[in-house]
Amino acid sequence: MPRFDLRSARERNGTSPTDAARGDARGRVAAVLAPPMRESRPDTVQLPSTVAGAGGEADGTASAAAARRAARRVRRATGFLRRLYAPFAASSFSAPSSPATLADAHRHGRGASGGAVGAARLPNMAPDHYLITGRTGTGVHDRLDIEDLQREPRQFTLFVLAFLALQGRGDAFEGLVVPPAARFAELAAIHGLPFTEWIGDHTSSDADYDPKDPKDSQPFPSRFGGYCSHGSVAFPTWHRPCIMSIEQAIGDVAVQLAERLSANSSSEEAAQWKDAARALRFPFWDWAAEKVATNGVPKVITDEKVSIAMPGGVVKEVENPLAYYPFDTIPEGFRDEVFDVKAYFSQWKRTFRYVQSTTQPDGNGNASMNAEIKKRAASIRQGVGRLFTYDDKGKPALVWDEFSNHTTQSLRKEDYYNINSLEGVHDGLHGFIGGNGHMSFPDYAGFDPVFYLHHCNIDRLFALWEYVYPQYYMGKGYPSDGDTIPFTQSLGTYNLVYNAVLDGKTALAPYRTENSEYWTSDETRFLDGKYYSYPEVAGVKIGRDITDQQRIEARKSLQKHYGVHDEVPSLAGQSRGFGASSCRCSTRSVLLP
């Protein structure tokens, strides 16, 4: 029988992977932590058997310049800015009462636009909405780098199986309760296509995107119909509950799995499985780590099969939920896009990265992806390091604007794109990972599972940034000629019309807090330490009390850690390396000129 060493890294080593990495004993630690996988058993978790294709219109992608010109025209024409998310009508959604199991989900069919599958009332399920509470009530635990999570065998097993279950690939675990709104097809559909309402937040309002309404489709390119906030000051804050939602969905399933897996285990082992389920947090992939230049994307993200440790240390090989997502139904609105080559999104039955331009490709182009990532590794690190080069003298809203997103509205220049913003760095990665596949396009990216590891890393960088720059924030807008000009969401979202005003109180729909109100940017701030945290990096551990002087030191060590050695002056309000990018075609974007 193959066996896993089921002790956690801390137990084995007397320290956590993070503690260990801090010391200079990397080789020793790697040797101790490497999971001893010797043999494997065949997988019992299978792909869904029916995969239905859907037609779509071939359509080209708007160029960035056209997008920006259109946005400017709209900005000029609109003339006034208005708050928009105004009181949503009372919900007509009622939670079904029968339990939803994966088997139910398969029987009823599922799809991004939402099948009516009953849901048992889970802690995160209020009467009308799937509430985003994070993993509250389970203590504060670090979100780990994906490769460190893999070194925590029980947590990793629970993560993999729970993720497969959300994806509807967990046939081995009939009877797990997954609320319909928490299924991967539904969570993934929030970000971009299909431009429909998320079933976890049924509430029609005048502001909802409607593809049939000329007001949403006519200015070119048409209003963005996904919920996510791009090119605006809410880019970092909107994606925070986005990660919390998949984290809690996986966590809730992990708790059930721990019970089930350990049903026949000793009470000591059962307790360890339950502890692992409590400690499980969503992992990040640190694509700016030094090793990326030589190793590329970790195999745990690319291999189509992955080994996990079952109770008693039995090794099992299962489908890897991180390598791709197989669609049960191709979501509405998926169409073929012309990149440098054609992407057959209307026909591909699973997500792809760097794929052949044919309707039946044979898999992810991992070699091309790795080549691209390795080539870009140094500039990615620089891009991250430069996020920590602001000084303390900037105007809060201007610095926030420049840091947070690639549009940087307050600079009011035309046709620029801030590659050195957090979003700018993030854009590059979308393209480097996706190639001509799903990750490269905001409309489709949310369906590639790696999206969440990528955005968890973005959240981590955001958390580090907040920690060393607590004074910078969007506020009510930016100063200009003695006035305060509100920030806006220029191209709109599913629930924000063109040029909707954005400030700290704007709803981050569709995510609702435990009070059933929408999350706001204000509420997302400094969340670290509430139920999750991030491991120490370059001597900086978020959440510790530090003085202003220590903050300056922390910034310097982060700069250095990411390979930025020169003093870079405060650039708020000045040009800081803007470069060209093709919207939705980010492999063409350049991180540093």
Ligand SMILES: N[C@@H](CC1=CC(=O)C(=O)C=C1)C(=O)O
């Ligand atoms: N549109 C970005 C890339 C990109 C951003 C996203 O947020 C996304 O989901 C997918 C792709 C660019 O032009 O480089």
